[in-house]
Amino acid sequence: MDYKATIKSxxxxxxxxxxxLVLLLTLIVVFQIAFYFIDFSQPEKNASEKQQWLALQSEIDSLKQNVPTSSYKIYPFNPNFITDxxxxxxxxxxxxxxxLLAFRKQGKFANSPxxxxxxxxxxxxxxNAISPYFKFPDWVNKKNSGAKSNWVDYSKTNYYKKEKVVILDxxxxxxxxxxKVYGIGDGLSERILKQKEVFGEFVSMEQMSDVWGLSPEVIEKLNQSFKIINNPKIKKVNINNASIKELGQFPYFRYPISKNIVTYRSMNGDIKIEDLTKxxxxPVDKIKIIALYLEF
Structure with missing residues (x-):
């Protein structure tokens, strides 16, 4: 085969x-020249409007710089009762x-900066920054200043009686x-009572941690005034006979857990208290509380 003849063809x-071909090359050259020498950009129609917006933007930026930064205003306070x-x-x-919280739990007070x-x-x-706002009780200030004329330590007198804390159920x-507990208002008291209605009655003071909004400090004060004194009157859930729907009505159970209980029961027979962890x-973290609501 003649490759040269083939290529030449x-x-x-x-x-x-x-x-x-000549015409195509001519057009390509003309368009290239036109592209480099002719300005195809469109004139900006809203130049005046853009200038107005730029002027407003600079004014906005200057106003932002003059906005005072918000600061936490400090009022006089007793430093022994500082919250988190x-x-x-x-x-x-x-x-x-x-x-400070650990120190206060011991019943101690800081009486000076x-x-x-x-x-x-x-x-x-x-x-130095916060001590000017410290406000100690008057008797502390008098004690620190050495004044003895008007201050009397009534705790050492015969007629001084410490108020007895009455513990309720x-x-x-x-x-x-x-x-009456410091830190509990109208809303929190309502939540505690509604939580009690959900369970029928509380079986442990540990259930206070399940009430939304109760801080550890308030729960500690609750434990100082309230206990489980009488046997709670509750309707126990028979874990070995209850259906998935009945188990799901118990506040600590939901459908997946209720289903797992019934599945375990069908495969292993009656459930005992020691089987709950299996x-x-x-919810093994609440097993001691849950077990008090169950009947085996």
């Missing part, structure tokens, strides 16, 4: 084909707040009884 053009939130806003670390620093371990700069507590997804 590809470059043999007729007169009209040669004319078309207030301590955080004052600039205290979590460890420093925890030291220096004692407060020794307990919490805050820096001198932070102490949480299941018989009224809304008014609950609101059930898939069973």
């Amino acid at each position: 590809y470059f043999n053009f007729t007169k009209s084909q040669r004319l078309g 939130f207030k301590g955080y806003k004052l600039g205290m670390t979590v460890e420093q707040i925890d030291r 220096k004692e407060f620093q020794q307990v919490t371990g805050i820096s001198d700069s932070l102490l 949480i299941n018989s507590a009224t809304k008014e009884d609950l609101m 059930i898939k997804d069973f």
